[in-house]
Amino acid sequence: MKRINVMKKTVASLLLLSLVSVLLNPVSAEDACRDNLGCVIVAEDEPIVIGAMLVLSGAVTYLGDDSLGGVELAIMDRDGELLGREIELVVEDSLCSAEGGQAAAQRLSADPTMIGAIGTNCSSAAQGAMPIISDAGLVMIAPSNTSPSLTNEDVASGGSHLPGYFRTSHNGLVEGMRNAEFAIGVLGSSKLATVHDGDPYTEGLARVVADTFAELGGEVVFEGAVNKGDTDMASILTEIAVYQPDIAYVPLFEPEVNFFAAQMQHIAGLEDTVIIGGGASFVAGFPENTGAAAIGVFVSGPLVTGEAYEQFLVRWEEEYSGSPPSGYHAHAYDATNLLLNAVEAVAVRSDDGSLVIGKQAIRDAIAATEDYPGLTGSLTCQEESPFAGDCAPGTALAMFEITEAEVYDDNWPPPVFWSFSESASE
Amino acid sequence: MFKWKTDEFSWVDFTIDVLRILIVLAIVVGSWNTLSEGRISFAQWVNLFIAGLSQGSIYALIALGYTLVYGILLMINFAHGEVFMAGAFSTVFLAEALNRTGFLNQSPVLAILLMILFAGLVSMTVAILLERIAYRPLRGSPRLVPLITAIGASFFLQYTFRGLYGSGFKAYPQVKILQGALQIGSINIPTVQIFVFASALVLMFGLYWLVERSRIGKAMRAVSENKEVARLMGIDIDWVILFTFGVGGFLAGSAGVINGMFRPQGVNFFMGFIPGIKAFTAAVLGGIGNIPGAMLGGLFLGVIEAIGPNLVLAGLGIPGANQLKDVIAFTMLVLVLIFRPQGILGERLSEKKA
Numbered sequence: 037m038k039r040i041n042v043m044k045k046t047v048a049s050l051l052l053l054s055l056v057s058v059l060l061n062p063v064s065a066e067d068a069c070r071d072n073l074g075c076v077i078v079a080e081d082e083p084i085v086i087g088a089m090l091v092l093s094g095a096v097t098y099l100g101d102d103s104l105g106g107v108e109l110a111i112m113d114r115d116g117e118l119l120g121r122e123i124e125l126v127v128e129d130s131l132c133s134a135e136g137g138q139a140a141a142q143r144l145s146a147d148p149t150m151i152g153a154i155g156t157n158c159s160s161a162a163q164g165a166m167p168i169i170s171d172a173g174l175v176m177i178a179p180s181n182t183s184p185s186l187t188n189e190d191v192a193s194g195g196s197h198l199p200g201y202f203r204t205s206h207n208g209l210v211e212g213m214r215n216a217e218f219a220i221g222v223l224g225s226s227k228l229a230t231v232h233d234g235d236p237y238t239e240g241l242a243r244v245v246a247d248t249f250a251e252l253g254g255e256v257v258f259e260g261a262v263n264k265g266d267t268d269m270a271s272i273l274t275e276i277a278v279y280q281p282d283i284a285y286v287p288l289f290e291p292e293v294n295f296f297a298a299q300m301q302h303i304a305g306l307e308d309t310v311i312i313g314g315g316a317s318f319v320a321g322f323p324e325n326t327g328a329a330a331i332g333v334f335v336s337g338p339l340v341t342g343e344a345y346e347q348f349l350v351r352w353e354e355e356y357s358g359s360p361p362s363g364y365h366a367h368a369y370d371a372t373n374l375l376l377n378a379v380e381a382v383a384v385r386s387d388d389g390s391l392v393i394g395k396q397a398i399r400d401a402i403a404a405t406e407d408y409p410g411l412t413g414s415l416t417c418q419e420e421s422p423f424a425g426d427c428a429p430g431t432a433l434a435m436f437e438i439t440e441a442e443v444y445d446d447n448w449p450p451p452v453f454w455s456f457s458e459s460a461s462e
Numbered sequence: 463m464f465k466w467k468t469d470e471f472s473w474v475d476f477t478i479d480v481l482r483i484l485i486v487l488a489i490v491v492g493s494w495n496t497l498s499e500g501r502i503s504f505a506q507w508v509n510l511f512i513a514g515l516s517q518g519s520i521y522a523l524i525a526l527g528y529t530l531v532y533g534i535l536l537m538i539n540f541a542h543g544e545v546f547m548a549g550a551f552s553t554v555f556l557a558e559a560l561n562r563t564g565f566l567n568q569s570p571v572l573a574i575l576l577m578i579l580f581a582g583l584v585s586m587t588v589a590i591l592l593e594r595i596a597y598r599p600l601r602g603s604p605r606l607v608p609l610i611t612a613i614g615a616s617f618f619l620q621y622t623f624r625g626l627y628g629s630g631f632k633a634y635p636q637v638k639i640l641q642g643a644l645q646i647g648s649i650n651i652p653t654v655q656i657f658v659f660a661s662a663l664v665l666m667f668g669l670y671w672l673v674e675r676s677r678i679g680k681a682m683r684a685v686s687e688n689k690e691v692a693r694l695m696g697i698d699i700d701w702v703i704l705f706t707f708g709v710g711g712f713l714a715g716s717a718g719v720i721n722g723m724f725r726p727q728g729v730n731f732f733m734g735f736i737p738g739i740k741a742f743t744a745a746v747l748g749g750i751g752n753i754p755g756a757m758l759g760g761l762f763l764g765v766i767e768a769i770g771p772n773l774v775l776a777g778l779g780i781p782g783a784n785q786l787k788d789v790i791a792f793t794m795l796v797l798v799l800i801f802r803p804q805g806i807l808g809e810r811l812s813e814k815k816a
Binding site for chain 2 (some may be wrong): 046093094095097098103207233234260261262263265266267268270271272274275277278290291294295302304322325326327328361
């Protein structure tokens with residue numbers, strides 16, 4: 037009996053001791069981390085830090101300005117707070133090159149409080165940034181990358197996808213195939229010329245369009261390239277004129293696309309050639325700066341509609357005045373919300389008041405996104421290559437035709453000529 | 463000509479000679495293949511040549527700024543591309559206003575002169591401020607110091623103008639009088655290209671007259687020859703240097719408007735970077751420090767860029783020939799520097815200047 041009492045006392049003492057020790061030594065934030073990629077610990081009263089890798093300098097700065105507005109508005113719509121913490125945005129210039137993306141990713145991943153980033157704008161920058169972000173266990177959600185290689189895991193076929201990469205912009209594979217279908221099925225063309233500028237985005241699109249065009253029975257008569265920064269297109273246009281194509285597929289950025297369209301009208305042999313541009317030329321400046329030569333040009337670009345988007349534009353007008361400078365601000369807004377929602381879903385409050393955010397958990401939460409009602413449509417993130425990390429609804433795209441209203445009356449966006457949800461044979 | 467044959471054998475000289483032969487062979491074979499295929503007609507070649515001359519005129523006007531400053535200070539003003547941008551970017555707003563009021567097409571000659579004057583003055587002001595604030599305090603420092611400062615000034619100017627006017631692209635309005643074309647047989651020469659070439663020639667001859675015939679030009683030549691002796695002769699060398707920067711700036715600003723008439727699109731804060739590099743190349747091609755050399759170098763570079771890819775690279779079966787346009791331009795630079803290190807019209811520089 038006495039032994040039982042002693043045992044009871046011992047057990048009670050041990051329980052008391054362990055209770056005291058728990059109270060005196062709560063589970064630390066580090067101990068609370070069970071994530072195989074590690075965790076970001078946000079100490080009490082510290083902000084939640086997210087990054088943005090956008091093009092803030094150079095010729096396509098308008099793309100970065102456009103996306104940054106979307107990111108900032110998404111944060112403002114949450115009053116700048118998440119889980120009772122302030123949201124801190126660290127913005128790095130990723131330029132529009134692999135080196136720029138690499139440098140921006142290096143700087144962001146060196147910050148131990150960094151959770152993930154929105155960006156990059158250019159596919160070339162994403163190729164530089166992705167290995168660093170992926171190795172650091174972080175995530176990047178791109179608002180305007182469309183190169184098919186970025187979501188393709190098959191290295192042999194040029195794929196470069198790595199875990200942690202997501203995008204809310206459409207895949208160029210879808211855009212390119214539909215563009216080729218449009219050229220043959222809607223415009224009834226049979227001869228195609230393509231011109232890219234060496235960027236993975238423009239090169240990828242030109243490749244897909246040429247391949248699909250040939251598969252559909254068309255003839256690809258010329259595949260060429262110019263340099264970023266070229267102003268003189270007479271040389272390549274003279275070469276193209278030798279083949280007299282029905283379609284010149286030119287997914288170039290401003291200002292090269294402006295120079296191309298403007299100079300094409302002076303080249304004999306290209307009078308009947310129709311230009312089709314990609315999403316890079318889906319910018320109000322294209323018809324405005326090209327002038328009459330832009331009339332009749334077809335441009336495929338994001339088609340964002342709906343009441344929520346209208347309200348977003350009103351908010352943009354209030355904050356920044358005017359309209360967004362490019363077509364991917366809504367994608368940046370959605371990308372930011374995907375990241376912040378993931379943080380909200382996986383963050384665990386530890387006993388010391390810190391937030392413990394598992395890096396793999398963030399990736400899993402974003403990858404699990406299904407039918408998320410974003411500004412750009414219903415977003416579902418895919419896992420299978422060649423669409424690994426693609427979250428965009430593929431139908432939020434259309435072919436627009438530039439008319440006089442866009443050139444002379446500042447109308448933007450141009451009227452939808454053909455929606456990607458329609459069949460090309462209709 | 464072949465140094466290794468006459469002097470003592472050297473592998474370096476031998477390699478350079480082999481390189482010379484290979485480059486010349488590539489040019490001859492490529493051109494022969496292209497011309498014998500006959501894909502591009504004679505009229506198209508002429509059009510490319512004239513477009514190249516027009517582009518080259520703009521390079522030449524910018525190159526004059528590099529060469530004037532080099533001639534007088536022996537420094538490369540790498541911010542000169544941004545001086546060009548400053549005039550072109552600022553004047554696009556004036557051009558838009560003139561277009562809105564209808565003045566641009568009612569009195570096109572007057573309107574273009576007004577734009578050239580405005581752009582010239584803006585660029586001149588920027589160039590003068592550059593010299594006064596960034597370069598003059600460094601005069602006498604090792605040559606690398608002003609060079610690095612110039613690169614810094616270039617970025618400073620780019621982002622100052624981005625802050626002033628935004629990051630979007632602008633375009634010059636089209637002037638109706640320049641929209642036609644002159645038909646000579648089967649050759650169609652756009653009026654705007656004639657305008658570009660003619661106005662660049664006027665400006666270049668104006669500069670030549672200024673330097674060779676005017677009093678201030680004589681002072682410029684004296685300062686270029688020997689600053690200390692010029693100072694002893696009573697020449698205010700600070701003023702002469704400031705004037706030289708101002709003249710170079712004015713030419714660059716004028717080139718901005720002429721370029722705006724020729725290639726109206728792509729006006730933004732970054733637009734001076736590539737023309738700046740090309741113009742520097744033109745100045746080196748022609749013989750840096752030599753005024754007619756810069757003019758000739760600019761025209762030469764413009765023409766080579768326009769016809770080179772289709773003539774040489776396409777003939778050699780190189781894919782994406784037009785993307786390698788810069789390769790042609792810089793290969794020409796290498797070629798000229800191998801055959802004539804002092805440039806086409808340059809004189810051999812003394813130890814001090816080299």
